Amino acid sequence: MGEKDGEQRKNGDITMTANNVFGFSFYAIYDNQLQSRYKDIFGKVEATIFNREDLMGAAWDSVWTNTRHAVELFGGNNTSFHFPVNNSNIVTDPFVRSRLIETLKRSEELGIPHVVIHANQLYLLEECKHQNLTELRSGFLDCLQEVIYQAGSNVLVCLENLPPIGNLYDDADPVFIFTEDFQEIDIRNVGITWDICHYFNTVYTMHYASNDPVFRDMLPSYQPCDYMDFTRIINKIKHWHFSAFDQMANPLTETICREGVLPVESCVEESMYQKALRLIYEDAVKNDKAIIFEIAEKDYTHRYYVLQMLEWAQKVVKEHSFL
Structure with a gap:
């Protein structure tokens, strides 16, 4: 990294570089989750909405008012937009489909380069076994291609990988889980958001299912995989999400998965997160990609844990001469 890229500045106890690829997400219906002081700490930001209700009425107006504010603070090129993750199926819901078209148009007007989406092909676990995942994947991609055509924008739509079981252990969005699910995608203006928490x-x-046939049989799909497999498709990955999880969702034990924790809290060894971060940080700096920390907080108007995440990440990359 050159002298300019390595230039550092201080903000409290947080050290930043001029080339700051780290970012945070905020719930875009709430203006008080986007504090202006974070523009001096993070280089990227992601406006996120969660539910179909966020696409309607006054909530939808607030979403774009606050997203515009994010652009004013961070710049359009440093802002991304995350389309809803709950009850928002573009294949079966014309209203949701129209909102995604509108989102792509609005994002282009604001200079936002990436819109993150989930497939939203959600089924109860017991229903997943009766689904043809190849057909679901193909139908979703056909619909997405038509949405992009109708929007007429050059914004990149980034499909996000998801875990094999939902956090509450009763459902799954099983279409895009493994690296193989993404390898054949070749659609103009479609890329990948790779979520390290989800893939870990x-x-x-x-790994757990390989030793428990009863549990394995409950999964929508099963295949051996390893933590760094995402490097196989890194050229297709245009955007990163980073956090950790602390336990596996399991319907047999009724265990709930909690996402958005720090790597030191995870059931996966911290060293694996360190290894992943070194890889994706190098890629992000080289190719100007965002690494968005999706970290759970007790109070999103007074963030604590995402700042801990940033300090952890900076220490990891600094130890390997990236900073």
Whole structure:
């Protein structure tokens, strides 16, 4: 990294570089989750909405008011937008489909380069076994291609990988889980958001399932995989999400998965997160990609844990001469 890229500045106890690829997410219906002081700490930001209700009425107006504010603070090129993750199936819901078209148009107007989406092909676990995942994947991609065509924008739509079981252990969005699920995607303006938390969850779950045939039979799909497999498709990955999880969702034990924790709290060894971060940080700096920390907080108006995440990440990359 050159002298300019290595230039550092201080903000409290947080040290930043001029080339700051680390970012945080905020719930875009709430203006008080986007504090202006974070523009001096993070280089990237992601406006996120969660539910179909967020696409309606006053909530939708607030989403774009606050997203515009994020652009004013961080710049359009440093802002991304995350489309809803709950009850928002573009294949079966014309209203949701129209909102995604609108999102792509609005994002282009604001200079936002990436819109993150989930497949939203959600089924109860017991229903997943009766689904043809190849057909579901193909139908979703056909619909997405039509949405992009109708939007007429150059914004990159980034499909996100998901874990094999939902956090509450009763459902799954099983279409895009493994690296193989993404390898054949070749659609203009479609890329990948790779979520390290989700994939580490996937790998941990597959390792567990390899020794428990009853649990394995409950999964929507099963295949051996390893934590760094995502490097196979790194050229297709245009955007990163980073956090950890602390336990595996398991319907047999009724165990709930908690996402958005720090790597030191995870059931996966911290060293694996360190290894992953070194890889994706090098890629992000080289190719100007964002690494968005999706960290759970007790109070999103007074963040604590995402700042701990940033300090952890900076220490990891600094130890390997990236900073």
